[in-house]
Amino acid sequence: MSVSFLISQAKSIQKVIDENSAEIEVLDQKIGDGDHIFNIQRGLKLVVELEDAIKDLPLAKALNMIAMKVLSGIGGSSGALFGTFFMTMAKSSDLDKDVDFNKACEMIISGIKAMKERGKADVGEKTMMDVLLPVSEKLNELKNNGEFKTGLNEVIKIAEERMLSTKDMLATKGRASFLGERAKGHIDPGARSSQLIIDTICKSVINN
């Protein structure tokens, strides 16, 4: 993981999210209040715009700037959760040394753990954590395993399955939880956007 990797991922994710924005917006209008997609898009735009400011910075500083930008520029649940994710990654030790695949996995795992604590949500509650927690568990298996390309294909699969599994869940956290039975039958918008992010990053790592 490097600063240029972060910037190129942000750009690819922005493209994928934009392509799927109509779908996510509709999902959120069905069971939320419709702000999720705008928050995600605003956040990605802010991060992409940081390119000139962070491209020559050490990784820890760049992650910290991204965290502050995300935390102060997005708002809503997404801002707090993704801000927490980057803040935690920025606090990882030894970021001045080479960050290899295993180290990157560890950083992402600790970031997702912090998101879970901030949102107090677990698997099965119809939120983005339904995608992120299983992905984090899989990454934990993959690190220190030489065959990470095969493993990342499994991560892509897990993310998609877990995203789809939110469709028939009752929500117990977030805006959708106020709906009870009426939230059933709709995929959680946060789970969908998280799955798209995971999908984009994994494919790019596999193809490089």
Added chain:
Amino acid sequence: MKKFINNNDDFLKESLTGFGKAHSDIINVNLDPSFVSRKNKTKDGKVSLISGGGSGHEPMHGGFVGHGMLDAACPGFVFSAPTPDQMQAAAEHVDSGAGVLFIVKNYSGDIMNFEMGAEMYSGKNDSIITNDDVAVEDSTFTTGRRGVAATVLVEKIVGSLAEHNGSLEECKKLGEKVNKNAGTMGVAFTSCTVPAAGKPTFDIGDDEMEFGVGIHGEPGRKREKIQPSKTIVGNILEAILDNLKPEKNEKNLLFVNGMGGTPLTELYLVYEDACQILQSKGVEVTKSLVGNYCTSLEMQGASITLLKCDDEILKHWDAPVHTAAMRWGM
């Protein structure tokens, strides 16, 4: 979408700037990070009250900054929780050393961002969470009830106690009592349109209403055919009374709140219907509030809040207040 708007990116900034100019005798508007604060510095020893939330609910919360109510308000983007740096900056700006009480509506995004703001602020602080919406069943399986219109009452009543030198602990205790004593439920006839979305948040038929709607247009208990006001008001009150169970001869405040698109004429009709129904049930109404205080952009609809009042609550309700949206006694 028909709105007074120049471009979406500047929507909130332009509105806030105008708010600041229109009420420059009472408040200041700070941009980047955005917060509204009192024109006059918080007096020494007075606990500071800070609230906030997504924009689109005006006059909540910026319209309640001023003597007898809030010290600062942090507006987020339309219907999105504000960010932690806003709360931190507002707290640093207004705290006179007596501590800060954050008043937060029970929504995941608001809770998380206020929590982070409180962690980032080094001064003494505490929080209260409002959750007065009886449309949502309170159970261990949900985030809990939503915080809606009773937040206005909490801000007014605790604001008075803070003005009368109540400590941080006393202010929190009173705020929790007001929240516990209040129940709210709303009905929507039309959707609202978030500027960034450009189209209505939900589809609803000309002859339909959403019973138990949330203040962001979130679906409520059920979608029904529209009914006469008396029937709608009766159903809302039934849900509230079921929850609050006021004692006979207990004093109550009746608050009819417009969602933004319903004229005052109708809100007063709702108030009349509610008074009659409550009287027939032996529920005494001693205080009133009618108007657009906790809105959902241009949504047509209304919510009713009932607040059980003891002497302490009544005293602080009547105390002088001078804000952009609420003013009496001074």
